[in-house]
Structures are given as structure tokens and as C-alpha cells.
Amino acid sequence: MRNIIITRSFIFLNRKIKRLLLLLVTIFLCARMMGETIIPDSISNPIRTGFHPDPSICRVGEDYYLVTSSFTWFPGLPIYHSRDLTNWSLIGHALTNPKAIDFNGMTDNDGIWAPTLRYHNGTFYLITTAHGCGGNFYMTAKNPAGPWSDPVWLKDAPGIDPSLFFDEDGRCYYTGNRWDFKSAWPAQCAVWMQELDLQKRCLVGERKTLAYGHAANAKYAEGPHLYKIKDHYLLLMAEGGSDYNHAVTALTAKSLWGPYVPCTVNPVLTHRHLGKDYPVQSLGHADLVQTPTGDWYAVFLGKRIVEGGLVPLGRETFLCEVSFQNGEPIFNPGIGVIGNRLKRPPLPWTPVSKTDKQNDFESSALSPEWATMRIPEQPFHHFADGNLFLSLRPEMADSLVCPSMLLRRVHSHNFSATTTMSFSTRRVNEWAGLVLYRTAKGYYSLLKGKNEIRLTKVLLGKKTIIATLPWKEKSVILRLVAKGATLTFYAGLSNDMLYQVGEVQSVDAVSDNKVNRFNGTGVGIYATSNGKQSINKASYQWFEYKEEN
Structure with a gap:
């Protein structure tokens, strides 16, 4: 009991x-x-971190769509969607046809420049420059997620940074910049306009120069966007070059063809007066959007500086409020400068699902965050048994062709990237592993070879073997950890037993310099047979990208 x-x-x-x-x-x-x-009450700025330069935005109903430059990354022209200007998701790419364009031989600073996204009468229009590989073209789609049409190449459209403007009568106008004339001062550029006949798919009628910038000695007038706001036309443009002197300027006119008069508040946005030590630099290349309640906002590019004045992420997409005073735009009214926080736009809060930071490679396709550098002529990866296999090919990261390399954008100054790989070889020319890549002349690689793991740095095109670690095992875990201006590399058999490879490194190899200028940094996996034919493959079990506090 x-x-x-x-x-x-x-x-x-x-x-x-x-x-x-x-x-x-x-x-x-x-x-x-x-x-x-x-x-x-407030949100982080930039709103699109990492490699997201030259933003363009448009609104359809309560939906906002954003596109940025992609240079030689493929697929190109990423399209983002939001309903609150804060939470964004990648919904597709406009440039997905590998036969539509050829990036081979292009430097990492060439390729797709400065797109403009517009919507008119049920159709989305995206116009951009293929710098060094075709010139200016536009594409169309009924759904911004795709599919998009193949490029419509525009003959006799000189210069770069094309934009489209639909006037109230439905006619479409092309604006762009050019410098193919005898200049009156150094770096003088012209912003010009001509009608675009969308039925004939060509420029027609008169071509007219609208401005050379806001001042008598303005440099690099580019990135023009035209708007009709109430009873006047607003011409917004970038000036000063995409570096410390970058700025946004504005001109207004009573009629479409001008004359365009510089606003009294120019430049309407810049940080060049704050000095080179200010943490946010190079603001410019803005595009405006109006909310359903009548509020105005601007997206624009900027750079965040880390220790030593380095810029490892490249140009990012920032946001600020815009008000109008006597018809002239006031950027970030009451504040003026751009910081790392801003007041949240008064729109219905619409969070989105977060992207998986770890890829287990269980599916038969890459998630849309992954990209190749330039366009592969034939597939170099496949999936089997929960692994991703990279074929070793002669192409290298240093080559201006597509190597066996898969990248995803780096979004933070503090992050880690880790992968588990199985790879063996008897040849000294075969290597596979992890890569942190900015350009063919600026990257780090942590690769496994015949009997060792090798950390290599490429800075301004000069290749240096930083350190080696003896390694005879077939499997290895490779990791890099970024903290501000420093990088630390590791290798081992388990996450609990990793060995540091070499000394702590600087992010200078992937930061802005005379060859790393316009695009941004990616991290991913890479395999090569260094100029020789090979049938070998590297097997990756998983890859994790994780942002740190």
C-alpha cells in the first residue's frame, strides 16, 4: 500500500x-x-548592406521594388521587394540569360552599371549600361520577379547611366550622360535627353543637353533621374565622381525641355564637407519614391569606413526622407547628414522571412543569393547525396573569365564564413577551398592542395603565399572570421578543433583601392586546376555565412 x-x-x-x-x-x-x-521607431542604415551600389527604386501600389548594379556578377541585376522600405527580400534577377551578354575579358569594374527601374501602364522597365560589353539597353517584364525580356540594345546612345521618364502624356524619354565633346573644364560631362519610341524600340526626335552639372566647374555629372512633381520638372543627378567628392544635385524646370535651373540648396546631399574621417562617405546617385500617403524618400549609395580608412564592403544602399521647400528637395530634413540609424518610414510594418545562413546543399539548386563571377560557358557544379561538387577547371580567380567559384554577398564588417569540404589530389596544381573575393586583383583564398592548406593574398594584383599548414586528411573545415579591418583564417577537422592559419590579416586586399573601385565583396567556394585540364572535383557538405555583433 x-x-x-x-x-x-x-x-x-x-x-x-x-x-x-x-x-x-x-x-x-x-x-x-x-x-x-x-x-x-528607428531602423538601420544602410537598408541594403554590402555590395548594392547605384540603387533605383519604384513603387506600384503598396509594393516597392529596388535594383542595384551588379557589374560582372551573374545572374545580374538583383531585384528586391519591400512593403515598408525597411524589410527587403530578393525576388529575382533581371539578367538571367547566359547568352544575352558576354563578360569574358571584362574587369570586375566593368559590366552592368547604374540601372534604373520604372513602371508604366502595366509594364516594368529596366534600363542600364553594359560597360565595355555592349553599351546601353533596356528590358521589360510584367512581373518584376521575372521573367524579363532579353536586352533591347539602343544604338546611338552614347555615355552611361541611362534612365527613363514617362511624362503625363505617356511618352517616354531617355536621359543619360556623355563626355564625347570638347570639354570646357576637367571632367565635364553632359546630361542629355531624347525621346524613346517603345514601339520602334529606338531613340527618335531631337536630342538636347539639359545640364553640365549644378555649377560652372561641376565634375562627372551622371546618374540623372527626371521627375514631374506638381507643376515643375525635377532633374536629380550625381556629381563629383563616386568617391569622397560624390554628391547629389538638383535642377528644376517649368517645362520638360528646360531650361533647368540649379536649386539654391545644392548639393542637396553630400558628406564631402565632413572630411575623410567621417564614417559614412561618398553619398550620391539618388533616386526618389513617393509613398501612397504623399511622403517622399530617396535611396542612394554610400560607403562605410572601418579602421584605417578601409572600405571592404564597397558601396551600399542608404535611405532618407525628402521634403520639398519652394519646390526644391531637402534630404533628411532637420538633420542633413546620414548616420547609421534613421526614423522608420510610417508604413505598415512588414517583416520578411530571413535568408538561411547555412546551406546544406540538400536541394538540387542554389539559393538566389549565390552568383558566379562572369558567365559560365558550361556548368561547373552539381548536387548529389547532399553535397555540392565543384569541378576543377583551368580557369583561376585571377583570370578575366568565369572560374569554378560561387559567391554570395558579404553584408557586414563582422562575419564568419565556414565550409566543410572533402578533396584529395596527387597533383600540385589542383586546389579547392574557401575564397573572399573583391576583384581578380584583390582577394584571399584558403585552399587545400596535395599535402597542405595554403592561405594566399592577392593585393593590387600581387600574389603572396601568407602561410601553409601540413594536411593529409581528405576532409577539412575551413573558416574565415572578419572583425572590422581584420581577417583570421582557420582550418581543422571539427568546429571544436580549428588551427589558425597564418597571422591576422588586413581587409586591405578586398577594400577600395585603385583596382577595387566600384563593385563589392563576396565570400564563397572555389576550385581550380591552375591552367591545366582536370577531371577532379571538390565536394562541399555545407556552407555557413554568419554575421556577428
């Missing part, structure tokens, strides 16, 4: 513990759900 009482008491106590645990779990889940639904 006593044993029965003890047993019943134990069962009763056990039930109370279970109920208590269930209550605690319920409280935790409810608190977490409540925490996730707290709407912040």
Missing part, C-alpha cells in the same frame, strides 16, 4: 513538473512572439 502511495505521489509530482514546464515554454514562446512583433 505504501509503495502505491509513493508511486501515485511521484506520478502526481511528475505531472506538476510537466505542467510547469509547459507553462514556462508557453510563456517563453509568447514573449518571443511579442518581441518579434514590436515595431521599432
